[in-house]
Amino acid sequence: MSAFDVIVVGGGGSGLAAAIEARATGARVLLLEKNAAPGGSTAWSVGSVTATGTPHQLRKGIADTPESHWRDMAGFNGDLDARDNARLRRVLADEMPDTFRWLLAHGVRFYGPMPEPPHTRPRMHNVLPNSRAFITHLTRAARRAGVEIRTGARVTALMQENGGVNGVVCGGKTLAAKNVVLAAGDFTSDPELKARYMGRREAKVDGVNITATGDGQKLAVALGARVLNGDLALGPELRFIPPQQSNLLLRLPPWPALASLMAWSLEHMPSSVLRPFIMSFVTTALAPSPALFDAGALLVNKDGARFVDERDQPAFAVAEQPDKIAYILLDARVAQSFEAWPNFISTAPGVAYAYLADYRRNRRDVFAQAPTLDALAQALDMPLGSLASAVAAHHANAGNRPRFGDGPYVALGPVRAVFVHAEGGLAVDDTHRVLGGDERPIAGLYAAGSTGQGGLLLKGHGHHLAWAFVSGRRAGRNAAREALAR
Numbered sequence: 001m002s003a004f005d006v007i008v009v010g011g012g013g014s015g016l017a018a019a020i021e022a023r024a025t026g027a028r029v030l031l032l033e034k035n036a037a038p039g040g041s042t043a044w045s046v047g048s049v050t051a052t053g054t055p056h057q058l059r060k061g062i063a064d065t066p067e068s069h070w071r072d073m074a075g076f077n078g079d080l081d082a083r084d085n086a087r088l089r090r091v092l093a094d095e096m097p098d099t100f101r102w103l104l105a106h107g108v109r110f111y112g113p114m115p116e117p118p119h120t121r122p123r124m125h126n127v128l129p130n131s132r133a134f135i136t137h138l139t140r141a142a143r144r145a146g147v148e149i150r151t152g153a154r155v156t157a158l159m160q161e162n163g164g165v166n167g168v169v170c171g172g173k174t175l176a177a178k179n180v181v182l183a184a185g186d187f188t189s190d191p192e193l194k195a196r197y198m199g200r201r202e203a204k205v206d207g208v209n210i211t212a213t214g215d216g217q218k219l220a221v222a223l224g225a226r227v228l229n230g231d232l233a234l235g236p237e238l239r240f241i242p243p244q245q246s247n248l249l250l251r252l253p254p255w256p257a258l259a260s261l262m263a264w265s266l267e268h269m270p271s272s273v274l275r276p277f278i279m280s281f282v283t284t285a286l287a288p289s290p291a292l293f294d295a296g297a298l299l300v301n302k303d304g305a306r307f308v309d310e311r312d313q314p315a316f317a318v319a320e321q322p323d324k325i326a327y328i329l330l331d332a333r334v335a336q337s338f339e340a341w342p343n344f345i346s347t348a349p350g351v352a353y354a355y356l357a358d359y360r361r362n363r364r365d366v367f368a369q370a371p372t373l374d375a376l377a378q379a380l381d382m383p384l385g386s387l388a389s390a391v392a393a394h395h396a397n398a399g400n401r402p403r404f405g406d407g408p409y410v411a412l413g414p415v416r417a418v419f420v421h422a423e424g425g426l427a428v429d430d431t432h433r434v435l436g437g438d439e440r441p442i443a444g445l446y447a448a449g450s451t452g453q454g455g456l457l458l459k460g461h462g463h464h465l466a467w468a469f470v471s472g473r474r475a476g477r478n479a480a481r482e483a484l485a486r
Contacts, residue, residue, distance in 0.1 A: 003028075003030075003175065003176050003177070004027075004028045004029065004030045004148075004175070004176070004177040004178075005022070005027035005028045005029065005177065005178050005179065005480060005483040005484060006018075006019075006022040006027045006028070006029050006030075006177060006178070006179050006180070006181060006476065006479045006480050006483055007029075007030045007031075007032065007167065007168055007175060007177040007179075007180050007181070008022070008029065008030070008031040008032070008180075008181045008183055008476070009032055009155045009168065009180065009181065009182050009183060009184050009215070009216060009219070010031075010032075010033065010040060010182070010183035010184035010185060010215075010216065010449070010451070011031055011032075011033030011035070011037075011038030011039065011040060011139075011149065011151070012038070012039060012040020012041055012042045012043070012135075012183065012185055012449065012468065013040065013041075013042035013134055013135070013138070013449065013465060013468040013469055013472065014040075014042075014183040014448040014449025014450075014451075014452075014467075014468040014469070014471060014472035014475075015031060015033070015038075015040070015181070015183035015184075015448070015449070015472060016031070016038060016134075016135070016138035016139060016141075016142055016472070017138065017448070017468065017469045017472030017473045017476065018181045018183055018446075018448050018472040018473065018475050018476030018479070019031040019142050019147045019149075019476060020138065020141050020142050020145060020147065020473075020476065021472070021473045021474075021476035021477045021480070022147075022181070022476035022477065022479055022480035023142070023145045023146055023147050023480075024145065024477075025476075025477050025480035025481055025484065026480065026484055027479075027480035027483055027484060029146075029147045029148065029476075029480075030147075030148045030149075030150065030175065030177070031142065031147055031148070031149045031150070032150050032153040032154075032155055032168070032170055032175075033149065033150070033151045033152075033153060034151075034152070034153060034154035034155075034184075034211070034215070035151065035152070035211055036151055036152060037151055038135055038138075038139050038149065038151070039132075039135050040135075040185050040209070040211075040212075041185050041186070041208075041209045041212055041421065041450070042131060042134050042135060042465065042468060043131055043132055043134070043135050044131065044208065044209060045131045045464070045465060046126070046131065046348055046461070047126060047127035047130060047131035047133075047134070047465070048112075048114075048124050048125060048126045048127070048461045048462040048465065049096075049100065049103075049110070049124075049125050049127070049462045049465045049466045049469070050069070050096070050116075050119070050123045050124050050125070050460065050461065050462030050463055050466055051069075051096035051097060051099070051100040051123060051125065051462075051466060052064040052065055052066050052068065052069045052093070052096065052097055052121070052123060053065070053066070053097035053100075054097065054100050054101075054110075054113065054125065055101075055104070056110060056112055056113050056125060057113055057121070057122070057123070060113070060122075062113065062121055062122060063121075064121045064123065066093040066094045066096070066097065067093070068120060068121065069093040069096070069119075069123060070089055070090050070092075070093035070094075072118055072119045072120055072121075073089055073092075073093065073457075073459075073460065073463065074086075074089070075118035075119075076118065076457070076459035076460045077457050077459060080232070080457060081457075083229060083232075083455065083457065084455070084456065084457040085228075085454050085455040085456045085457075087430055088428075088430070088453075088454050088455070088456040089456055089457075091430065091470065091471075091474070092456070092463070092466055092467050092470050092471075095470040095473075095474065096466050096470060099466070099469050099470050099473060100125070102469075102473070103134075103137075103469065106137045106138060106141050107133075107137040107140075107254075107256045108127060108133055108134060108137050109127070109128045109133070109256055109260055110125040110126060110127055110128060111125070111126050111128050112124055112125035112126055113125050114126065116460060116461055116462075119460070123462070124461055124462045125462070129254060130254070132254055133254035134465075136254045137254065150170075153170050153171060154170065154171070154215070155168045155169065155170045155184075155215065155219065156169050156170065157169040157219065157222070158180060158219050158220070158222070158223060158445070159174055159176070160223065163443060164442070164443030164444040164445075165179070165180050165223070165442060165443065165444035165445040166178070166444055167180070168180060177444075177483075178444065178482075178483035178486060179444045179445070179446060179479040179480075179482055179483045180444060180445055180446070180479075181432075181446045181447065181448060181472075181475050181476060181479050182216035182219060182220060182426070182434070182445070182446070182447040182448070182451045182452065183216065183447070183448045183449050183451055183452070183472055183475070184214075184215040184216035184217075184219075184451050185209065185211075185212045185214075185215075185216070185449065185450050185451060186207075186212050186214065186421055186422040186423075186424065186425070186450035186451070187212060187213060187214025187217055187422055187424060188206075188207025188208065188209065188212045188233065188235075188418075188419040188420070188421060188422045189206060189207035189209060189210050189211065189212045189213050189419075190207075190212075190213040190214040191203040191204075192214075193214045193217065193218070193227075193230070193424070194419075194422075196230070197227060197230025197231050197424050198230070198231050198233065198422075199231075201316050201319075202233070202236070202419075204316075204319045204320060205235065205236040205315065205316070205319045205417050205418065205419055206319070206324065206416065206417070206418055206419070207418060207419045207420075207422075208239070208418045208419070208420050208421075212421075212422075212450075214424075216426070216447060216451035216452075217424065217425070217426060217451060220426050220434050220442070220445065220447065220451075221426075223436070223442055223445070224436040224437045224442070225426050225427065225434050225435065225436060225437075225442060225445075226426065226427045226435065226437065227424045227425065227426060227427075228424065228425060228426070228427050228453070228454060228455035229423040229424055229425070229453070229455055229457070230422075230423075230424030231424070232422070232423035232424065232457075233419045233420075233421065233422040233423060233424075234419065234420040234421050234422075235315065235417075235418055235419035235420050236313075236315035236316060236319065236417045236418060236419055237287050237315055237417070237418065237420065238287060238288055238314065238315050238318065238326075238415045238416070238417060238418075239286065239287050239288075239415060239416060239417075239418050240286060240287075240288065240346070240363070240366050240412070240413070240414075240415055241325070241365075241366065241413075241414050241415070241416060243363065243365060244365070286346040286347070286348060286354075287346060288328060288345055288346055288412065288415060289343075289344060289345060289346065289347075290311075291343060292328060292330070292334070292338065292345070293310035293311050293314070294311065295334050295337060295338075295343070295402065296331065296333070296334050296401065296402035296403070296404060296405075297310070297328050297329060297330050297334050298310060298328070298329040298390065298391070298394055298404060299314055299318070299326050299327070299328060299329070300326060300327050300329060300382075300386075300387065300390050301318075301321040301322055301325070301326050301327075302321070302322050302323055302325055302326075302327070302380075302382070302414070303322065303382060303383060303386060304377055304380070304382035304383055304386025304387045304389075304390055305386060305389075305390055306390040306393055306394055307321060307326075314326075315417035315418075316417065318415065318416065318417040319417040323414075324416055324417065325413065325414035325415065325416050326413060326414065326415055326416075327380060327411045327412065327413035327414060327415070328411065328412040328413055328415060329376075329387065329390075329391075329404070329409065329410070329411055330356075330409065330410040330411075330412070331404050331405040331406060331407065331409060332405065332406055332407055332408055332409070333402075333405050333406075335356055335408075335409075335410045338355060338356045339355050339356050339357055340355060341353065343355075345358070345359055345412070356410070359412060366412055366413055366414065367410070367411075367412060368380055368410065368411040369408055369409065369410050369411075370407070370408065370409055371407050371408050371409075372407055372409070373387040373388045373391065373407070373409060374387070374388065376409045376411055379411075380411055387409075391404045421450065421464060422450070423450075423453060423457065423458065424453070425447070425450055425451055425452055425453025425454055425455070425456070426447045426451060426452050426453075426454065427439075427454055427455065428446075428447050428452045428454040429441060431446075431474070431478045432446045432447060432448055432452055432454075432471055432474055432475035432478060433445065433446055433478075434446060434447050434452070446475040446478065446479045447475065448468070448471040448472040448474075448475040448476075449467065449468040449471055449472055450464070450468070452471055452475065453467065
């Protein structure tokens with residue numbers, strides 16, 4: 001007799017959802033998380049989910065349907081539409097209304113909905129007070145339901161018997177289970193898988209989540225499973241380094257009462273009162289706008305040398321610089337133009353736009369200003385004369401680009417190159433069973449979230465988390481039902 005009916009590998013949003021639903025079905029469930037605490041990529045995300053038929057839509061009189069959501073998602077795909085898994089897209093759209101209410105029932109609170117074209121209706125809902133709320137509430141629900149959670153527990157192999165999976169190897173020990181759900185995230189921080197599916201340049205670029213190392217994909221591929229859309233990812237893109245200390249917004253406890261108060265405030269308080277508070281979030285580790293470089297900003301490495309055409313995939317070049325960092329240089333003209341709409345430094349979708357003054361106020365660790373290039377180089381601990389040489393070299397080959405003008409000068413950074421998430425997930429059927437090379441399910445093996453993305457394209461904000469919760473719930477339920485039926 002197996003010690004567990006279902007073992008879930010991974011304690012992010014999809015893994016917690018799988019464990020909760022498997023336990024609710026009556027299964028004995030063990031969740032294994034390799035890190036010191038549950039969280040995964042869900043914990044560092046912006047925290048938006050896209051759904052229809054929500055109470056938030058209904059309160060605002062927004063008529064919407066899963067069918068419309070399913071159609072609109074295809075509008076994000078562009079030339080990649082033929083590679084999308086339309087069946088799994090249907091699963092996501094159809095299941096999100098119930099899953100949204102499931103999250104509400106577990107204490108998660110949202111603000112919205114927000115518009116995001118080409119969605120034809122506002123559907124994006126932002127979690128309050130921050131994305132840790134997902135993990136806090138779902139971990140509490142899992143423990144309360146009787147899920148056994150073990151942290152610091154990395155799975156290194158899947159056990160097989162008679163062609164089917166019947167457990168895992170963790171910490172050198174075997175743990176038996178009737179079924180296993182892989183929910184271990186993507187492989188944005190695994191050079192081996194990035195080199196195999198994306199390319200050698202991509203392998204040099206780090207992931208936002210340093211522990212997203214494709215563990216689930218590797219475990220299943222060893223048994224003959226396939227990765228779909230492994231060459232697709234969000235990025236590489238430039239991101240500001242995160243602050244050493246989290247800001248007030250990210251430290252807020254995920255209390256439902258506090259989240260409800262925040263939702264009320266966002267609806268009723270003047271934007272002038274809320275803006276300083278919101279800016280503490282929008283100026284964290286977000287992406288600088290490429291419009292900076294179109295306007296004439298330059299990119300230099302830590303030695304003050306310009307190393308790339310800033311308009312031609314600069315993130316790849318940043319990944320090859322010393323310490324993998326760079327700085328964005330602005331002259332007085334560019335700096336002034338990014339103090340107000342329509343020129344923003346960064347944005348969080350559906351939340352707000354941040355301008356140069358916001359970085360001057362909230363991120364002194366990534367903001368430097370000086371009257372001359374040599375003074376700015378000194379402030380950044382760069383060789384004297386390096387920035388002046390970089391500007392002179394730019395002018396010698398500027399072509400039709402704007403000249404880098406007079407000071408005072410501003411440097412934003414360090415910035416680094418990152419992948420935000422990868423689309424490469426295991427091939428799965430509509431019940432989230434992992435498919436082998438013969439397109440038949442591998443007995444006893446399910447996958448959810450990024451690990452079990454199955455060729456589904458999740459462009460647009462709010463779809464990755466939506467898929468995490470939808471697929472996690474369904475994979476957990478299906479794995480439990482099959483296990484209990486044996």
